[in-house]
Amino acid sequence: MRIGWIRRRPGRQIARMGTMRWPTDPPGLEALQQELADLRPQPWKPSVGVTTGGCFVCFGRGGEGSGAVDDRGWAAAVVMEWRRLVASSEIVSEAGASYLPGLLAAREGELLESAVRALPRLPDVLLVNATGRDHPRRAGLALHIGWVLDLPTVGVTHRPLVASGDQPAPKAGSRAPLWIDGEQVGWWLRTRSQARPVAVSPGWRTGLDTVLEVVKIAGARARTPEPIRQARRLARSARSRDRAPDG
Secondary structure (H helix, E strand, C coil): CCCCEEEECCCCCCCCCCCCCCCCCHHHHHHHHHHHHHCCCCCCCCCCCCEEEEEEEEECCCCCCCCCCCCEEEEEEEEEECCEEEEEEEEEEECCCCCCCCCHHHHHHHHHHHHHHCCCCCCCEEEECCCCCCCCCCCCHHHHHHHHHCCCEEEEECCCCCCECCCCCCCCCCEEEEEECCEEEEEEECCCCCCCCEEEEECCCCCHHHHHHHHHHHCCCCCCCHHHHHHHHHHHHHHHHHHCCCC
16 A cells, blocks of 8 residues: 555654554455454553544545545544544555455555554544444454554444444433344444434454443544544545645
8 A cells, every 4th residue: 555645743752563464355354353353352441631542534525336446545543632632644545445344444444554653642542433343253443453553442333334223312421232143242322412323332452331431531522423523524624635626
């Protein structure tokens, strides 16, 4: 994957970790997902002063179908301290594959990893616009990127990928479990009163209780938790700047 440019904003410098390969062929990715689902890393719990991060990738407008390998993509990542943006990064590069259900990591994984690694500092926990345990192999992109980065992660999506469950009460903070074959893999969570809930699932080193606490810490001025909303805003702004006509 070729990174066209990187934009960073101030923060504490961190040591860089080595890169890891993201399988783009379905059998290879499915096999890795099965291995990741079986891992049992030490659980992580938030502490006082925890920083939250978010990442998001977008592609060109007007595309049809599931996209294609090498589609141009704009990714951004942020770090927030008590809902205040303190660091961010933006990159432009290419998708690793077209989109196939359950195999989002092949398309977006390396893009998101590059955006997070471009941050001048890492957050304590990363919210990802993808699923974690709500996945046919219990290892969606949110869990996968946490393993790659060795960073606790939480998956947040507008709707479940595989799981199902009753809707929560209309009050902000209400939740209801999401299930796959009798196993709870996440929550419906109402981040704003009367707004549609979001689907929240554990990723790398996080559990069912932890993800609720993380989303609460991250905050939500709108339906989407703030770190993902800020990363989405930056990624879309980068796309607009990059595609704007000269002059």
